[in-house]
């Protein structure tokens with residue numbers, strides 16, 4: 001099966017590598033607005049460099065990965081769907097519910113599948129916790145604390161993460177991973193109370209967002225979610241995630257800065273001076289993409305479809321709205 | 336020699352305060368009283384202390400009183416001591432209602448006695464150090480605070496609202512609110528809360544999440560849940576994550592630990608840090624000797640209580656609750672960028 005990748009930055013490379021390692025899958029072409037990045041992806045995936053149009057018009061290409069800045073997802077997904085491509089889109093699906101609903105609608109009309117890369121569900125520490133929770137080791141899960149963040153992502157093409165109308169800020173871009181994961185544990189959300197910095201006085205005019213959200217689920221469970229791009233640039237640990245699930249019979253916790261298998265410290269100016277990692281034999285991105293391909297082959301459900309991505313986005317938008325109004329926001333208020 | 340009496344030994348901290356006071360040579364424990372005769376007998380046997388049947392009798396022979404009774408009795412015992420001219424160290428929360436707390440402050444003032452709140456975390460060396468780091472300007476202006484004060488579910492009278500005033504929110508809001516007010520020279524101006532009884536079959540809440548606004552403009556969340564399971568190697572935590580314009584600070588006040596894996600006792604974290612209660616009771620003794628305000632005052636107790644009560648109210652009315660701040664509440668130290676804006 002042939003695949004096309006649009007957007008060749010950080011995620012484009014990760015998708016390229018994932019497809020490359022899957023049997024029977026060939027990345028035929030990649031496209032982006034950066035010649036250099038397209039070249040890098042083409043090399044990783046053994047693909048050719050093409051224009052978006054060439055990818056969309058190529059009859060051989062069945063699946064298109066959308067790895068572009070979030071504000072471009074809507075138009076690209078809709079174009080791809082109209083050209084009868086199944087679409088595997090990076091998260092967040094879009095920046096508004098209206099846009100996201102249109103994307104889902106157009107995909108349906110054109111009889112193509114839409115998958116959204118809420119990949120945290122496939123991260124080993126998270127899926128391990130989920131299966132432990134389901135196995136009942138800590139009784140019934142009732143409360144959670146999630147952290148995700150670190151320094152500002154300055155790798156973005158034309159620094160797009162810096163623009164709130166492109167990234168949506170930390171609650172939309174980053175914490176949405178935790179919102180999605182929490183939904184798989186506690187179900188639907190009732191209301192959100194959140195606060196966010198958006199533009200810190202230390203970086204006037206810039207998006208160095210930091211956000212706290214308190215979530216009440218319909219089943220009565222509570223969660224606290226913290227997302228951050230506000231740690232100082234020179235912090236040794238650039239990115240950290242952690243979770244804590246409290247159940248009626250115990251607790252499950254994880255912290256990427258404590259629970260890892262390898263630390264590297266170097267004097268290099270090219271590589272990170274300090275990093276904690278846990279190399280694994282499995283790649284969560286590959287795992288997710290593999291399942292999406294199975295769905296295209298009609299052997300599997302779409303692992304995270306557009307409607308689920310919309311539900312996660314609703315939580316992000318409710319949180320942003322609460323931060324604006326200072327009041328708890330019901331999910332039903334987000335349209 | 337300073338003679339100190341204990342009115343009420345219902346709170347588990349009373350044992351720790353007794354131990355700490357016993358180790359000071361300028362202090363003698365005059366005796367203990369509790370309305371629960373079994374409880375008081377146990378403590379008196381354990382520490383070899385004189386047991387009193389009448390609280391007034393104990394007050395009369397003491398120079399100062401430690402109140403570690405059930406929360407709703409703090410007022411009665413504190414005022415009994417104050418009205419007889421005795422200094423008081425009172426366990427947190429100060430009381431279960433704002434009226435009681437106001438009355439206690441008034442009584443202390445009228446009788447010209449020292450009234451200290453037992454907020455031991457403020458005496459923690461890492462909190463003291465954090466204050467210095469913030470005042471040195473390392474973090475710039477603080478914008479966001481994520482805090483936790485987790486613990487195990489204490490059971491007993493703590494889950495009886497009549498005696499405790501509430502569950503996890505009442506028990507665990509005040510410690511962190513106190514340290515934040517002090518660290519940032521700021522008052523809490525707005526409170527939203529979500530809480531619920533989720534873990535245990537008890538008549539009060541065991542899980543709580545608060546969202547607060549500070550007078551310096553920062554916002555803060557606080558997890559006050561009794562959510563540490565029995566299986567956890569430690570009873571709980573006090574953690575802070577501050578985001579400032581120039582840096583961030585992460586703090587876990589009880590994390591000076593060695594990890595013990597014992598075939599006999601399982602996994603246990605043993606703390607090697609300083610005992611905060613030791614500094615707390617020393618401050619009580621020193622403020623009496625020097626006739627000065629202690630580091631943690633009754634007023635601090637009142638301000639922290641207001642936040643816990645506002646949390647309950649906010650859930651009841653499903654709206655953030657605004658607190659009016661009285662400017663003179665904010666003790667001025669040199670807070671630099673974090674001073675309250677006029």
Ligand SMILES: NC(=O)c1ccc[n+]([C@@H]2O[C@H](COP(=O)([O-])OP(=O)(O)OC[C@H]3O[C@@H](n4cnc5c(N)ncnc54)[C@H](O)[C@@H]3O)[C@@H](O)[C@H]2O)c1
Nearest residue numbers: 007008009010011032033034037067068070090091156157
């Ligand atoms: N799932 C995850 O773990 C994860 C992690 C990071 C980012 N993301 C998401 O992935 C998406 C991309 O993020 P990134 O970090 O890879 O960004 P990036 O800036 O590194 O890459 C963006 C790429 O898109 C290209 N591009 C920009 N506009 C385009 C357009 N109109 N048409 C075609 N190409 C265009 C750029 O040339 C660049 O190659 C975002 O939606 C982001 O939120 C997901």
